[in-house]
Amino acid sequence: MLKEERQKYILDQVHLHHRVLLNDLSESLNVSIDTVRRDVKELDSEKKLKKVHGGATSFGFMTFTKDDGNIYLKSKKISIAEKTVSLLTDGQVILMSGGTTNMEVAKLIPKKLVLTVFTPSLHVAMALLDHENVEVIFLGGKLLHDAKFAVGGTVVNALSQLRVDMCILGTGYLDAEFGLTEFDWEVIQVKQAMIRAAKKTVILTVSDKLHSVQKYKTCDMTAVHTLVTELDPSDPLLDSFRPFDLVLV
Amino acid sequence: MLKEERQKYILDQVHLHHRVLLNDLSESLNVSIDTVRRDVKELDSEKKLKKVHGGATSFGFMTFTKDDGNIYLKSKKISIAEKTVSLLTDGQVILMSGGTTNMEVAKLIPKKLVLTVFTPSLHVAMALLDHENVEVIFLGGKLLHDAKFAVGGTVVNALSQLRVDMCILGTGYLDAEFGLTEFDWEVIQVKQAMIRAAKKTVILTVSDKLHSVQKYKTCDMTAVHTLVTELDPSDPLLDSFRPFDLVLV
DNA sequence: AATATTTTTGCAAGTTTTTGCTGTTTTTGT
DNA sequence: ACAAAAACAGCAAAAACTTGCAAAAATATT
Numbered sequence: 365m366l367k368e369e370r371q372k373y374i375l376d377q378v379h380l381h382h383r384v385l386l387n388d389l390s391e392s393l394n395v396s397i398d399t400v401r402r403d404v405k406e407l408d409s410e411k412k413l414k415k416v417h418g419g420a421t422s423f424g425f426m427t428f429t430k431d432d433g434n435i436y437l438k439s440k441k442i443s444i445a446e447k448t449v450s451l452l453t454d455g456q457v458i459l460m461s462g463g464t465t466n467m468e469v470a471k472l473i474p475k476k477l478v479l480t481v482f483t484p485s486l487h488v489a490m491a492l493l494d495h496e497n498v499e500v501i502f503l504g505g506k507l508l509h510d511a512k513f514a515v516g517g518t519v520v521n522a523l524s525q526l527r528v529d530m531c532i533l534g535t536g537y538l539d540a541e542f543g544l545t546e547f548d549w550e551v552i553q554v555k556q557a558m559i560r561a562a563k564k565t566v567i568l569t570v571s572d573k574l575h576s577v578q579k580y581k582t583c584d585m586t587a588v589h590t591l592v593t594e595l596d597p598s599d600p601l602l603d604s605f606r607p608f609d610l611v612l613v
Numbered sequence: 614m615l616k617e618e619r620q621k622y623i624l625d626q627v628h629l630h631h632r633v634l635l636n637d638l639s640e641s642l643n644v645s646i647d648t649v650r651r652d653v654k655e656l657d658s659e660k661k662l663k664k665v666h667g668g669a670t671s672f673g674f675m676t677f678t679k680d681d682g683n684i685y686l687k688s689k690k691i692s693i694a695e696k697t698v699s700l701l702t703d704g705q706v707i708l709m710s711g712g713t714t715n716m717e718v719a720k721l722i723p724k725k726l727v728l729t730v731f732t733p734s735l736h737v738a739m740a741l742l743d744h745e746n747v748e749v750i751f752l753g754g755k756l757l758h759d760a761k762f763a764v765g766g767t768v769v770n771a772l773s774q775l776r777v778d779m780c781i782l783g784t785g786y787l788d789a790e791f792g793l794t795e796f797d798w799e800v801i802q803v804k805q806a807m808i809r810a811a812k813k814t815v816i817l818t819v820s821d822k823l824h825s826v827q828k829y830k831t832c833d834m835t836a837v838h839t840l841v842t843e844l845d846p847s848d849p850l851l852d853s854f855r856p857f858d859l860v861l862v
Numbered sequence: 863a864a865t866a867t868t869t870t871t872g873c874a875a876g877t878t879t880t881t882g883c884t885g886t887t888t889t890t891g892t
Numbered sequence: 893a894c895a896a897a898a899a900c901a902g903c904a905a906a907a908a909c910t911t912g913c914a915a916a917a918a919t920a921t922t
Contacts, residue, residue, distance in 0.1 A: 367666060386898085398883080417899085486735060501753070501755050502753040504753020504768075505751065507749040512742055518750075648872075650908090
């Protein structure tokens, strides 16, 4: 194996998981810990990652200050993503919407897992393509400049011809009474089509977005099969959702 | 076996697998390791691949962070992109394939220019979305893991319903006799559909890729309306293309 | 056609790079 | 402060690289 391959693998792992242990690298690369150490040292001096005691981190993740709202939110999203990934099984065909939470899900999918994923999100598609065993099918259409998300008749039409195992929707506002709401009309159309095309609907939401209502409605709570938050399923914040026939994770 | 054949084989392997070991090459080519070493050294000095300890990699092998791609090729590509952008006019509807040259085109499009662009390339789509006045429509389909490019029936089908002003094809191998060739069969299908859907076909090629032939053929030279290279249009290297009814830029 | 010249190829000796191992020093968590 | 884990430094074996050289092949010359 070439040194360059090793270093690429290390950088991929760091970018994927934000942090990585030298021991794990040594094992999965089948080289001594010293070699890994030397590689990481080199990559660090090239400013491609940050070496820390026992491992390495990507530059975005090293500052773990809980005061910083963004980082805090990100770790919530990662914990949601971890729960979501555990819902996936080999051979499934799924739909994924866009948003940062779904991005984290895409990154955290195990390398071994065999999946077929349809998505209208450029970012999610890009992240999924890192996984050799995931077949990625992009739902083409007019792209929104800000969300990098395909919308319009083409997408809805393509979705109407699908019947997949599960659809994973991120970045929505959720309320027990009003259901799932958004502020972009075109996105709504696509998400509704996604829900129709899937046997099960999984909603990912950080607790901050619970009990808020936006302009347009995607669906009622009755259409939701699984609700994933960063909270413990028994958390009182989730009480208002318990009357519905859904799984809390 | 001729030296040219050997070097072509080496380049093909590098393009295909992104990395290659000198030992493997020596064995599959039935020449001594020294000969392979010299070949690779030569190709490296011509900036066609990157020699590393024990083997060679393609440029952009480590491309996840910054552009590790080679600077010589890049400046050629930028000059091609500049010429290409000057062919565009307000209100046009165009098709763009993938590849790094088309990426440069996408980046160089003036902010004021109003365009509608269809593309099956994730990277090009992403770059185009930076431009407020460009409407981007992604041609959805199964994505290739390495090229981040959509292929398959869906793409070809969508293209069959279009009639656009111009299609811009990058990253091909061009030869006066054999026309435009590639090494990926699925990509060929899409590019052929793109040519059929457009009134004019514009080919972008760095001079290194002139007069080379790959396994599969996209189209004859007769299908090409404009050929853009980094060379001066009067350069003798382009002589073999003059008999055809095309514009050299 | 025969000979001279240049290029290419393979080989061998010496050098550099890489890698894993040793023991020692530094850092970390309790 | 102390034990455990990690980092460091030096060393030796293996792999890869360099250089010079001579045989072989290709090309040019007479």
